[in-house]
Amino acid sequence: MDPTPRLPRYRELARIAGADSPRTAWGLFGTDDEVGAINLLQPDVVRRAAALVRLGNVFPLDWSLAMPNPPLLGRGATRHVMKDLQPGTDDYYDNFYPQASSQWDALRHVGHEAYGYYNGLPLEDPAELGAPRLGIEHWANRGIVGRFVLLDVDRYRANLGNPIRQDQQTPIGVDELQQILARQGSVLQAGDILLLRFGWVRWYERLDPSRREWLAAQEMFAAPGLEAAERTAEWLWDNHVAAVASDSPALESMPFDRGSLDGFLHYRLVTFLGLAVGELFALDALAEECAATAVHEGLFVSAPLNMPGGAGSTANAIAIT
Numbered sequence: 001m002d003p004t005p006r007l008p009r010y011r012e013l014a015r016i017a018g019a020d021s022p023r024t025a026w027g028l029f030g031t032d033d034e035v036g037a038i039n040l041l042q043p044d045v046v047r048r049a050a051a052l053v054r055l056g057n058v059f060p061l062d063w064s065l066a067m068p069n070p071p072l073l074g075r076g077a078t079r080h081v082m083k084d085l086q087p088g089t090d091d092y093y094d095n096f097y098p099q100a101s102s103q104w105d106a107l108r109h110v111g112h113e114a115y116g117y118y119n120g121l122p123l124e125d126p127a128e129l130g131a132p133r134l135g136i137e138h139w140a141n142r143g144i145v146g147r148f149v150l151l152d153v154d155r156y157r158a159n160l161g162n163p164i165r166q167d168q169q170t171p172i173g174v175d176e177l178q179q180i181l182a183r184q185g186s187v188l189q190a191g192d193i194l195l196l197r198f199g200w201v202r203w204y205e206r207l208d209p210s211r212r213e214w215l216a217a218q219e220m221f222a223a224p225g226l227e228a229a230e231r232t233a234e235w236l237w238d239n240h241v242a243a244v245a246s247d248s249p250a251l252e253s254m255p256f257d258r259g260s261l262d263g264f265l266h267y268r269l270v271t272f273l274g275l276a277v278g279e280l281f282a283l284d285a286l287a288e289e290c291a292a293t294a295v296h297e298g299l300f301v302s303a304p305l306n307m308p309g310g311a312g313s314t315a316n317a318i319a320i321t
Helices: 036-040 043-050 153-159 174-184 200-205 209-217 230-238 265-272 284-293
Strands: 058-060 079-084 089-094 103-105 144-152 193-197 243-246 276-279 297-302 312-314 317-320
Touching: 036 276, 043 144, 043 297, 058 284, 144 153, 144 174, 144 284, 144 317, 153 174, 153 193, 174 230, 193 284, 230 265, 265 276
Parallel strands: 144 193, 193 243, 243 276
Antiparallel strands: 058 317, 079 089, 103 276, 103 312, 144 297, 297 317
């Protein structure tokens, strides 16, 4: 499928059932689709993105697999075991959580109690946990390649004298995102990978061990991120981004409320619209160059883990400018 297809506006999307039910992108890429908005990354999008490489600078966007340390939000620490092959070595990982550090949420990562998973896969489907339905391998088998656009919200706020408090729930709304786009002269295009730097990773790296231990002990803690409002989902969809990733723990501001459609942005982004969501990306070095060159776009390449039925993956992401 080339070129990238035209998509309806958010307000044109059908509701699941009745006037009060959410709008969804279900069926737009086919009733059996398991890829979602990554379908937008067609050859024309990739060709345009590849043409943006000017300097040849490469920025790995994966945080260390050992971070955050201790792990957050109920995830465990990976145990890295080395084996002596005499001569040489081999190794393996125990207790490996692919979504503990820089990560993608697969489309099977989030389902809604009343409406099910993306494209209408019901929660009670017997294949839901036993077969590769909506698994990360569907993105792995095609790769995530396109144009990135970086919005450095942390730097923008600091320049205004209103820095983000990383230990507070700071919801970032679409008006502010639009202001940053306008200031840096960026225009979003269909199939973009939107990277949002809130400054959380850099803040965490500077914490003392006791503060890290406190965060790890919390079921939920305060952190900045996108505002959990339908308007946020509408803005992302109407700009037709394929993926949105940040350096914060949940992309959206925390704490969030899984019991409310309007309290958990993941429902609208992942379950209803099929967007790829990334979290805890390491964006600091890329942001430094973007600030120095006043160029906030480039080529983005990611190869998720090819695990059938996987609920997520390490990011395995690189930006090239």
